[in-house]
Amino acid sequence: MINSRFAVAVHILSILALKERETISSEAIAGSVNTNPVVIRRILGDLRRARLVVIQPGAGGGARLARDAAKITLLEIYQAVEDTALFALHPQQPNPDCEIGANIQAVLEVTFDRAEAAMFRTLAGTTVDQILHDVLNRAREAS
Amino acid sequence: MINSRFAVAVHILSILALKERETISSEAIAGSVNTNPVVIRRILGDLRRARLVVIQPGAGGGARLARDAAKITLLEIYQAVEDTALFALHPQQPNPDCEIGANIQAVLEVTFDRAEAAMFRTLAGTTVDQILHDVLNRAREAS
DNA sequence: TTAATTGTAACTATAATGGTTACAAATAGT
DNA sequence: ACTATTTGTAACCATTATAGTTACAATTAA
Numbered sequence A, B: 001m002i003n004s005r006f007a008v009a010v011h012i013l014s015i016l017a018l019k020e021r022e023t024i025s026s027e028a029i030a031g032s033v034n035t036n037p038v039v040i041r042r043i044l045g046d047l048r049r050a051r052l053v054v055i056q057p058g059a060g061g062g063a064r065l066a067r068d069a070a071k072i073t074l075l076e077i078y079q080a081v082e083d084t085a086l087f088a089l090h091p092q093q094p095n096p097d098c099e100i101g102a103n104i105q106a107v108l109e110v111t112f113d114r115a116e117a118a119m120f121r122t123l124a125g126t127t128v129d130q131i132l133h134d135v136l137n138r139a140r141e142a143s
Numbered sequence C: 001t002t003a004a005t006t007g008t009a010a011c012t013a014t015a016a017t018g019g020t021t022a023c024a025a026a027t028a029g030t
Numbered sequence D: 001a002c003t004a005t006t007t008g009t010a011a012c013c014a015t016t017a018t019a020g021t022t023a024c025a026a027t028t029a030a
Helices: A005-018 A026-033 A037-049 A074-081 A099-124 A128-142 B005-018 B026-033 B037-049 B074-081 B099-124 B128-142
Strands: A053-056 A062-065 B053-056 B062-065
Touching (some): A005 A026, A005 A037, A005 A074, A005 A128, A005 B099, A026 A037, A026 B099, A037 A053, A037 A062, A037 A074, A099 B099, A128 B099, B005 B128, B026 B062, B037 B053, B037 B074, B074 B099, B074 B128
Antiparallel strands (some): B053 B062
């Protein structure tokens, strides 16, 4: 299972998209996500390194989007916060003296890459802007 | 990251596909996977419950495919050994008093389901038979 | 100068993961 | 009936991942 950092990262960027041009503190974001501000700052660090947000340190500081929300895809967010491959191979190297053991990992890698790529394509087809609009539509319908 | 049980399960079924109609013990499989037989038996238990293998207990017992390797897809294997959703949501419920917090999870679920479904479609397009043939082709090329 | 804020290290608690031992139950072969 | 083999599963262990927390130096606005 892909951990919650990705879900939280999308949440963070949706907040920044809503409050465009404002600078939002990790504490304010933590209030919406319902966690500790340090957890948010760690994820914001990944997003900053991926050039998705700009962070202003010091008093009155915080984060804002580095570019328009319509130009940030979920794939970019995923790659900013996840570094491992989607599928794990064997915990130990299989037996190289077995016909299957010697070759299964190379074959699985190709298959796994294809499956991961399919998932990536759908993430690349959704932007932060779209997420925000879906969220606001739901908020409107609920009221 | 999806754990190694899926990779090992595909490995197991490839062995059973190679030794069609034979009954293979968890110890023999463990020798190829390079792990403890109990680890194999646990995964075989999932595969049996999913009706992908048939297991013969007792002396001379072991596992064999429940049907032709060309009729077993990687998606069936994935669903046999994985029970959680691909993407985790937030560790804690987001703040329901925040417009974003109150609605982000419902929106993410839709998006995550689409991404997962795309991955599933590619897994459904590959069979154990194809994996086995790719493995054997590599084995031949390497010799 | 002060207060607010980030960045990061260090630590904790909990859960997931894979491996191991142990043993009852089932079964084949004699 | 006896023996040897094998599965199924519980119990436990070590390692790693995960998320949360405290603490504090560095940065910055006012």
